[in-house]
Structure formats: C-alpha cells, structure tokens
Amino acid sequence: MDEFSNLKSKLLAEQVQDQLFRYILNTPVPVGNKLPNEFELGQKFGVGRSTIREAVKLLVSRKVLEVRQGSGTYVISTTPADLDPLGLRAVEDKMTLALDLVDVRIMLEPGIAEMAALHASPEDVKKLDLLCRKIEKRINDGESYIDEDIAFHSCVAECSRNVVVKQLVPIIDTAVLMFVNITHQKLTDETVRTHRAIADAIAEHDTIGAKTAMMMHLTYNRELIKRLIREEP
Amino acid sequence: MDEFSNLKSKLLAEQVQDQLFRYILNTPVPVGNKLPNEFELGQKFGVGRSTIREAVKLLVSRKVLEVRQGSGTYVISTTPADLDPLGLRAVEDKMTLALDLVDVRIMLEPGIAEMAALHASPEDVKKLDLLCRKIEKRINDGESYIDEDIAFHSCVAECSRNVVVKQLVPIIDTAVLMFVNITHQKLTDETVRTHRAIADAIAEHDTIGAKTAMMMHLTYNRELIKRLIREEP
Numbered sequence: 001m002d003e004f005s006n007l008k009s010k011l012l013a014e015q016v017q018d019q020l021f022r023y024i025l026n027t028p029v030p031v032g033n034k035l036p037n038e039f040e041l042g043q044k045f046g047v048g049r050s051t052i053r054e055a056v057k058l059l060v061s062r063k064v065l066e067v068r069q070g071s072g073t074y075v076i077s078t079t080p081a082d083l084d085p086l087g088l089r090a091v092e093d094k095m096t097l098a099l100d101l102v103d104v105r106i107m108l109e110p111g112i113a114e115m116a117a118l119h120a121s122p123e124d125v126k127k128l129d130l131l132c133r134k135i136e137k138r139i140n141d142g143e144s145y146i147d148e149d150i151a152f153h154s155c156v157a158e159c160s161r162n163v164v165v166k167q168l169v170p171i172i173d174t175a176v177l178m179f180v181n182i183t184h185q186k187l188t189d190e191t192v193r194t195h196r197a198i199a200d201a202i203a204e205h206d207t208i209g210a211k212t213a214m215m216m217h218l219t220y221n222r223e224l225i226k227r228l229i230r231e232e233p
Numbered sequence: 234m235d236e237f238s239n240l241k242s243k244l245l246a247e248q249v250q251d252q253l254f255r256y257i258l259n260t261p262v263p264v265g266n267k268l269p270n271e272f273e274l275g276q277k278f279g280v281g282r283s284t285i286r287e288a289v290k291l292l293v294s295r296k297v298l299e300v301r302q303g304s305g306t307y308v309i310s311t312t313p314a315d316l317d318p319l320g321l322r323a324v325e326d327k328m329t330l331a332l333d334l335v336d337v338r339i340m341l342e343p344g345i346a347e348m349a350a351l352h353a354s355p356e357d358v359k360k361l362d363l364l365c366r367k368i369e370k371r372i373n374d375g376e377s378y379i380d381e382d383i384a385f386h387s388c389v390a391e392c393s394r395n396v397v398v399k400q401l402v403p404i405i406d407t408a409v410l411m412f413v414n415i416t417h418q419k420l421t422d423e424t425v426r427t428h429r430a431i432a433d434a435i436a437e438h439d440t441i442g443a444k445t446a447m448m449m450h451l452t453y454n455r456e457l458i459k460r461l462i463r464e465e466p
Contacts, residue, residue, distance in 0.1 A: 086400040111340040167319040
C-alpha cells in the first residue's frame with residue numbers, strides 16, 4: 001500500500017470509528033453487551049471487514065470496546081477514556097453517579113445561565129436558537145441528540161464569558177455520555193420546552209428567567225434519575 | 234554510580250524539587266523573575282549543585298521554570314502543568330482568571346458545604362478541626378498555608394459524599410495555586426475565622442450555617458480580588 005492509500009484508509013477507519021460509536025449510543029448497545037460481528041457491521045456501514053477491525057481497535061484503545069478471544073467484541077463503557085478527565089468511568093454505581101452528576105450541574109448551571117443572559121451576543125443568541133431547532137428535529141426524527149445537547153450546554157457556558165466555566169462545563173456535560181443508555185430518548189418534550197425557555201431568556205437578557213429555566217431543565221433530569229433509582233431491581 | 238545511589242539521588246532531587254517549589258511560592262518569586270543561582274540554592278537547601286540542577290530539570294518539565302541560556306533560570310508559572318487539567322495556565326489575564334475562578338467556587342462550594350454538613354462523619358469533623366488548627370499555626374508562624382487550605386476545601390468536598398464533587402473540587406482549588414503570588418498572606422484573619430465557622434457548622438450538621446459560612450469565606454476572597462483589580466496600574 002502506498003503512503004496515500006495508507007492515509008486514506010486511516011481516515012476511513014476514523015470515520016467508521018465515529019459511526020460505530022454513534023451506533024453504540026443510539027441503538028443503544030448497553031454496557032456488557034456484544035457487538036454484531038465484523039461482517040454484519042461491515043454491511044451496515046458499507047465498508048470492508050479490515051476497516052471495521054481498524055475502527056474496533058481505535059475504540060478498544062479508547063476503552064469503549066473490549067475484544068474477548070473466541071467470544072466477540074463487547075461494549076465496556078459509553079465514555080471514551082480520553083473524554084473522562086474526572087475519572088468517573090471507575091465509579092461502579094452508575095445510578096448514584098448519575099444523581100451526583102446532576103446535583104453538581106444543579107449547583108453550577110443555573111448560575112451559568114444567569115451569566116449567559118447578561119453577556120450573550122446576537123451571534124450567541126442565533127447559535128442557541130439553531131441548536132434548539134436541531135435538537136427538536138433530531139427528536140422528531142427519533143434520533144439521538146446527545147451531541148447537540150452537549151453543544152447547547154457548552155454554548156450557554158461560552159456565553160457566560162467566564163473562562164473557568166468554559167473549560168469546566170464541557171467536561172461535566174460530556175460525562176452525561178456515560179448515562180446515555182439510561183436516560184436515552186426520555187424527557188424529550190421537557191427537553192425541547194426547557195431548552196427553548198433557556199434560549200429565549202438568554203435572548204432577552206432575562207437573567208432570572210434563564211436561571212430558573214435551567215433549574216427546571218435539570219430538575220426534570222433529576223426527577224427522572226430518582227424515579228429510575230427507585231424502580232431499580 | 235550503582236543502582237542504589239542512583240535511586241537515592243533521584244529521591245533527593247524530588248525532595249529538593251518540592252522545597253524549591255515551596256520556596257518559589259512562599260518567598261514569593263513572582264512569575265517572570267529569576268531564581269538565585271545554583272550555588273546559592275545549594276547552600277539554602279544544603280545540597281550539591283548537581284542535585285539543584287536535577288530539581289530544576291524536574292520543574293522545567295512541569296513548566297514552572299525555564300532555563301534561558303547565558304541568563305539564568307526563570308519562574309514562568311506557579312501552576313505545574315500536571316496540576317492544570319482545566320488548561321488555565323494559558324489564560325493571559327490572571328486577574329480576570331482569578332475573578333472567574335472565585336465566581337465558579339461561589340456557585341459550587343456553598344452547596345458542597347451544605348451537603349458536607351448533612352453527611353460528615355465524626356472522623357471528618359476531627360480532620361476538619363485539625364486542618365483549621367494547622368492553618369492557624371501556619372499563619373501565626375508567618376508561613377504559607379496554601380497546601381493546608383487546599384486540603385481543607387478538599388476535605389469539605391470529601392464530606393459531601395458526592396463522587397463528582399470529590400473529583401472536581403481539588404481541580405478547582407488547585408487552580409488557586411496560580412494566584413498565590415496575588416493573594417499571598419492577605420485575608421489571614423478572615424480565613425481563620427471563616428474556616429472555623431465552616432468546620433463548626435459541619436460538626437453540628439447545620440446545613441444552612443455551613444453554606445452561608447462558605448459563602449462568606451469566598452465573598453472575602455472575591456472582594457479582595459475586585460479590590461486588587463481596581464488598584465491595578
């Protein structure tokens with residue numbers, strides 16, 4: 001293989017890695033479950049088995065997948081190790097972790113939304129509106145909106161003009177990827193409505209409106225997690 | 234040199250690295266300033282020049298020091314790169330960063346103190362009391378108490394029993410190292426008094442007391458930073 005085809009096949013494997021990761025999140029393939037075999041995955045993504053093998057290797061190195069000799073490829077986490085600067089993958093009780101994470105978001109994000117309402121520029125307002133509409137479309141199409149959801153909260157953080165917040169919120173919100181299998185496709189109406197309320201309040205520089213809308217948004221999440229904890233076997 | 238003396242000299246260089254870092258924080262040697270030469274440092278710490286050279290190398294690799302050929306060794310940051318997971322070293326305007334950091338702490342830490350008052354064990358209460366007394370002794374002796382200060386806030390975070398808080402607070406509070414030259418040895422009375430108020434409220438499981446004492450503690454810090462920003466040339 002020459003230099004150029006080598007590069008091309010690397011780029012392809014990276015793209016397929018991304019598709020495969022989205023497939024795991026969106027299907028969803030829960031942690032502990034087995035992936036379809038290379039042949040099936042190759043057909044699904046329209047690529048050869050060697051590309052699938054490369055993509056799997058990439059997700060193994062990011063500790064999302066594990067290959068068990070003679071048995072198959074298993075999902076071991078929905079949080080790539082490189083997206084886990086807080087080291088939360090190691091926490092065993094994922095439900096408690098989900099609750100602890102939402103409690104931290106409740107301490108931080110309403111105050112951040114308040115600062116965002118104070119400082120957002122017309123461009124920020126447009127970006128938030130666009131993200132709200134993208135999320136609504138994803139939900140209407142029955143698709144996962146996790147990327148856009150993280151982008152929405154990161155954009156609010158960006159609007160705050162606080163450099164620490166800008167670094168911190170993406171870390172915290174990316175941790176939400178860990179529970180994508182838990183809260184997947186629930187609370188869609190509430191999400192659409194409260195995201196919109198947050199975006200509108202920020203557009204009007206209504207600080208209290210932004211703060212309370214964010215609080216309401218996170219309270220729906222907290223109630224869902226508490227309900228799931230209560231219903232656990 | 235045999236294996237064993239090699240190991241011994243490595244351990245010595247690491248100890249001297251630590252002493253040298255403390256020396257930079259406590260003197261303080263401000264960012265941009267030059268260190269005394271190897272000979273002087275060797276005398277100060279009672280070690281040879283080769284040990285000083287090793288210790289300097291370690292702090293160069295952690296991006297605290299920079300060796301300028303033919304000129305000397307300079308302090309380029311008081312935050313070792315390995316203690317900066319938020320990448321705040323890169324922010325140029327340190328005063329704005331100090332304010333942004335205290336704003337984030339004000340959003341988070343009063344709620345954390347509240348949770349700590351709810352969950353602290355008798356052992357936690359003892360540990361907080363000990364840390365308060367250590368900080369008080371350091372201040373009375375005119376020494377830096379930055380390590381104990383970070384330990385105090387990390388202990389409160391630990392008491393919260395929230396796994397995300399436990400990971401997050403040390404990251405945020407370690408960032409305070411960055412401003413050690415700015416806020417060094419100021420607010421000592423207020424620190425002693427408000428740390429004690431936080432510890433007492435946690436000991437009594439007084440959630441509102443802990444929350445408001447933490448708020449007061451951080452408000453003193455915020456007022457100091459605002460004052461310093463106003464007085465900047």
